[in-house]
Amino acid sequence: MARPSSPGEFWLSCQSNARDVRRHLEFWLDPVLLHVAWDPSWNRWKHLLSSKIEVDGTFVRSGRYKKRGDAWEFVDWETGLPSRLSVRLPTDFAQDIERARNTYCRFGQYSRALDQIRLCLEHRAIERKDLERMCSEVGIPGDFDVAQISWRPDYDLFFYRELSCRARRVYVFRDEYIFELEKSVVVETPQLGHATYVFAKPRDMDNFLTRYTKTTKTHIRRNQDNIAEQLGFLSRVVHGVSPQSWLTELRERIGERSQKSTA
Numbered sequence: 001m002a003r004p005s006s007p008g009e010f011w012l013s014c015q016s017n018a019r020d021v022r023r024h025l026e027f028w029l030d031p032v033l034l035h036v037a038w039d040p041s042w043n044r045w046k047h048l049l050s051s052k053i054e055v056d057g058t059f060v061r062s063g064r065y066k067k068r069g070d071a072w073e074f075v076d077w078e079t080g081l082p083s084r085l086s087v088r089l090p091t092d093f094a095q096d097i098e099r100a101r102n103t104y105c106r107f108g109q110y111s112r113a114l115d116q117i118r119l120c121l122e123h124r125a126i127e128r129k130d131l132e133r134m135c136s137e138v139g140i141p142g143d144f145d146v147a148q149i150s151w152r153p154d155y156d157l158f159f160y161r162e163l164s165c166r167a168r169r170v171y172v173f174r175d176e177y178i179f180e181l182e183k184s185v186v187v188e189t190p191q192l193g194h195a196t197y198v199f200a201k202p203r204d205m206d207n208f209l210t211r212y213t214k215t216t217k218t219h220i221r222r223n224q225d226n227i228a229e230q231l232g233f234l235s236r237v238v239h240g241v242s243p244q245s246w247l248t249e250l251r252e253r254i255g256e257r258s259q260k261s262t263a
Contacts (some may be wrong), residue, residue, distance in 0.1 A: 027057065027080030033087045036097065045104035047153030051096040057085035103148060106140065113138035117149060125173035125209045150175050152191065158243050159190035162250070169205075173213060180205060183255045184234070187212070192239050196246070198253045200232030208232075 031037070034053075059078040066075050090096070107114060117134055120126065126134075131146040147160065150172050163179045163186055164170060171178040179186045180201075185208060187197040197217065202208040208231065215227050221236075223229065237249050 026077060027055065027059075027085060028082055029055075029085065029087065030082070033085070034089065034093075036093075045100045048100035048103045048148065048151070049096055050157045051090050051093050053090070053093075054088040055080075055085060056088075057081065103144075106144060107148075110135075110138060110140050113140065114149060121150065121172055121174055123213070125171040125178055125213055128170040128172070131172060146172070147177070150177075154192070155190045156192065156239075156243070157190070159188055159196070159239065159246070162247055163188055163196075166254075166256070171209065173209075178209070178212070181254055184253075185232075186250075186254065194239055196237040196239070196250060198234045198237065198250075200234055202232060 057080045059080050062077050062079050063074055064077055065072045067073075113135075117131070128146060131149070132142070135144055135146060136142060147164075147170075152175060160177060163177070163181075166181050167179040168182065169180040171180070175189060177188045177190070179188065182201075184201050185199040185205075187199070197220070199208070211227070211231055215224075215231075219225070220228050220231065220233050223233075235253050237246055237253055239246055
């Protein structure tokens with residue numbers, strides 16, 4: 001069973017293997033197609049790349065067994081034929097690689113200071129400008145993007161960018177981003193399998209942050225001790241397979257009428 005694949009986003013390893021967990025695809029790329037000299041250091045900083053590549057090819061249906069608990073479960077999979085693959089790279093792919101390498105070096109150079117900042121983020125939400133000031137005080141260059149402090153390898157930049165361009169202020173808390181918008185507050189973990197949490201705009205943002213950082217999303221969903229009402233929780237927008245569908249629903253939830261998409 002063969003079919004052409006639709007363009008998608010993939011993380012690559014130095015073994016030329018890539019997977020798209022949203023579509024259960026797997027394929028192997030010849031490094032020549034990417035015009036990049038791969039070496040063992042690739043896996044150290046690849047999660048800092050923001051580029052997306054488009055891959056077209058023919059995929060054959062396959063599968064594998066995975067053990068879950070005491071039972072084996074068969075999972076459908078599709079594997080690409082290496083000879084049928086073609087790749088289209090963004091024009092700034094080389095620059096993005098250089099940026100990722102430089103960011104990785106900075107993480108190493110200022111690792112102790114960044115570890116202290118992350119420790120602070122475990123207990124309180126810190127506004128972006130305050131994070132930039134904290135970084136400046138320890139000598140981190142001003143062009144360092146503080147959002148990278150909590151960034152994870154499987155985060156999707158699309159979700160972050162769409163909310164960031166709408167935000168009046170951005171806060172970082174643990175591995176989340178809190179966006180103060182015009183009419184609401186949005187808590188985002190920009191990762192597939194998660195959901196965007198939308199809250200009514202509070203009168204006192206500091207009070208909201210204090211309450212939020214002392215609870216959990218499970219407690220919010222269950223309204224434990226009335227915390228959902230205290231925070232003004234409105235709804236969740238699930239990250240589905242279509243980012244544009246997420247964006248359409250998000251715009252409705254935050255009361256946005258005009259189109260503001262960076263896609």
